[in-house]
Amino acid sequence: MPTSAEEFAALVRVVKDAQRRFTAAPSEHPGCDFKAWLKANVKRPENQRGDPSRHTAETLRKFVETLGTALGTARVTALTKHDQWRKKRAEWDEWGDDEVVDAKGDRAWALVRRTRKHEGFAEAYYRLPSHEPPWRRTKYRPVRWCVEKEMKPRLLGVDCEMCETDDDTRALVGVSVVDDEGNILLKTLVKPPGNIVDMRTEITGLKAENVLAAPTTLSDVQDRLVELCKPGTVLVGHSLMHDLKSLKIDHQPVIDTGMLFRYKNLPRSTPSLAILCETLLKRKMRQTEAGYHDSVEDAKAALDLVLWAVREAKPIFEVDAPPHKVDAEDLCKLFIHRIPRGTSAEALKMVFEETDRAHIESVQGSFLDATTTDSAALGGKKTTSCLVTFTDTKRANDAFERLDGAVTKDAIGRAQKSRALPLDSTDRSVSVVVRRMTSSGSVVSAGAAAGAKRPANSVPATVPKSKKVRQRKPKSIALPGDKS
Structure with a gap:
């Protein structure tokens, strides 16, 4: 039976997911080592190709069968059906984009x-x-x-x-x-x-x-x-x-x-x-x-x-955006986010220059110094944030200015810089973001910081008027979710 484009794409995704599992925790997922399986089961030169998309569907299918139901064949079936559904949905969306909208509807x-x-x-x-x-x-x-x-x-x-x-x-x-x-x-x-x-x-x-x-x-x-x-x-x-x-x-x-x-x-x-x-x-x-x-x-x-x-x-x-309010006592602080959980407070101080580290009073964060030492967790998406308090506002400002890196702005205009944070005694590191507590439009007060940070809408506020035309669904396009 020939392999559909959706099935081949699903096979590639499952194999890549297996590779990631093995890389993150080799001892826990030894059977997910695609490269080792190639060397043991496929002849040269094909066994030298690490990219799953460069292999035949038959080769990928044989490897996937070794992963078991949860990681392998059942997952391929689910992904294939999902891709077919997404393709049908895209067809419907394309049909829907041609709709003539009645402004009075x-x-x-x-x-x-x-x-x-x-x-x-x-x-x-x-x-x-x-x-x-x-x-x-x-x-x-x-x-x-x-x-x-x-x-x-x-x-x-x-x-x-x-x-x-x-x-x-x-x-x-x-x-x-x-x-x-x-x-x-x-x-x-x-x-x-x-x-x-x-x-x-x-x-x-x-x-x-x-x-x-x-x-x-x-x-x-x-x-x-x-x-x-x-x-x-x-x-x-x-x-x-x-x-x-x-x-x-x-x-x-x-x-x-x-x-x-x-x-x-x-x-x-x-x-x-x-x-x-x-x-x-x-x-x-x-x-x-x-x-x-x-x-x-x-x-x-x-x-x-x-x-x-x-x-x-x-x-x-x-x-209108309300003024960004900052407590006066927060002016001596810098905010750091995208920190891997389990990072120690002492390690975070190394983000700053030695001159500035001597003026840090405290490093406060809910998930600093966590007990986990799992490398996948530390290098993955589970991150946290903290506040670094300096002895006074000038020390905080000076510490930020001395950080290497380009200054960017967050969603409400606060200056921030990316900095490398070593994870352990090896050469591994992650990028954390150090941010000021205020922007140029901030108001210093006793109020708490305000403002959300989600992507904005640039769509026109009104729907253009046009004549309503009666439209029918093309019989050739099956509705996603309908029985075939």
């Missing part, structure tokens, strides 16, 4: 289109690994198809609470779903799998003993949400991709308020949900004494912003 569908046109949409929503267990995927219904079926969009606000476990940095511990009439359709705590590393109680107010006692699991929540996501359902949230990753659900269409609104003159920054509510809805969020996040409040806030934009004749999609 449903305003909610216009906001779905606006979200889809955001420059970060594909990266955020089209790379969800929904082929991996325990992910679930709802039936895909393109906007144009829904419009042609004269479906009124059913808007559901979604917000999740998350913690960090030993195998998931965004493990689900709570979820709320509300409809456009303010009804709470789902509100529950969720018991996360694995061991909790960081409960994030200071953000959510949730305690580990409560979520560990919850009878609801991720699978239970997925069943309920998939049941709610009938054709025409639009999920709404602020930076909703993070909630979908926590829920492990791939759903379209969506409206992401983090992709609808932006700050003026800050192309890489997006207003927080609280700022948008205060500016556009004239109400303040999180007014409880503790100030914890509430998933119902956040879900309703995102949904209310969408309903506001639907009602307004000329909705505002750009808001």
